[in-house]
Amino acid sequence: MRAMAQHSLHPVIRIAVFIILAGGLSLGSAHALLLALSLVTVTYGITTHISLSPALKMLRRMRWLFLSLLIIYCWFTPEPLYQGEISEEMLPFALPVSMLAWLPPLAGLQEASIRIGSLVTIILAVNLLLQNTPREHLMGAIHWWMQPLRYTGIAHNHLAIRMALVLETVPKVQLLINQALETQQHNANAHDPILTRTSQIASTLYQSVLTQAEQQVCYTMEIPTITSPPAWQWSLPAGLSVALWWVV
Helix, strand or coil, rough: CHHHHHHHHHHHHHHHHHHHHHHHHHHHHHHHHHHHHHHHHHHHHHHCCCCCCCCCCCHCHHHHHHHHHHHHHHHHHCCCCCCCCCHHCCCCCCCCCCHHHHCHHHHHHHHHHHHHHHHHEEEEEEEEHHHCCCCHHHHHHHHHHHHHHHCCCCHHHHHHHHHHHHHHHHHHHHHHHHHHHHHHHHHHCCCHHHHHHHHHHHHHHHHHHHHHHHHHHHHHHHCCCCCCCCHHHHHHHHHHHHHHHCCC
């Protein structure tokens, strides 16, 4: 672990950079989005072993969230598309003035683009973090960050173990969901209402989870203890914080 910390970016620093990046994107600044997206793109370029497939799957699952954000920001933003008097010659594609009320405002389009782009950038950054950091190193870094909680009386060891169990269980649950969907596609009647098909999927998934829990073998989980990162690496999250503050 010591050699790893000396020759590559320490897992603690990786988590710090990700948190700062996500925090800067949450401010809704177009300049922060461009900076973060540039950094993520460059990182993908210099780490050729990273696969985009998991990120694309996550983006596909969030497509309805993206659509919801687009609708909310574009058609619920209380700002008109144009200011002043409107004539048909001013509108594109020879649209009548009566159609203006149905067009999204420019401010809404801009805000929706920033929010959706920020979420896409965060997902790409999560994919980088998870693929470039072994799970044991990631758990050790999370445990390192939680150490100050012991001064507040919180059992940080138990909290870190629960987070480790969540990270280990999520892929298994995803596999069970895929199996439940495949079972429903083979057995369900195409004429059944969507509520019926959904309840069948939920029932199959529930039974699969119970079976998996009954067959689970008890084991001992150990979270590795990692050393503190080199002092010079703290300049990376500090520099990122300054850069985001500057562009915002």
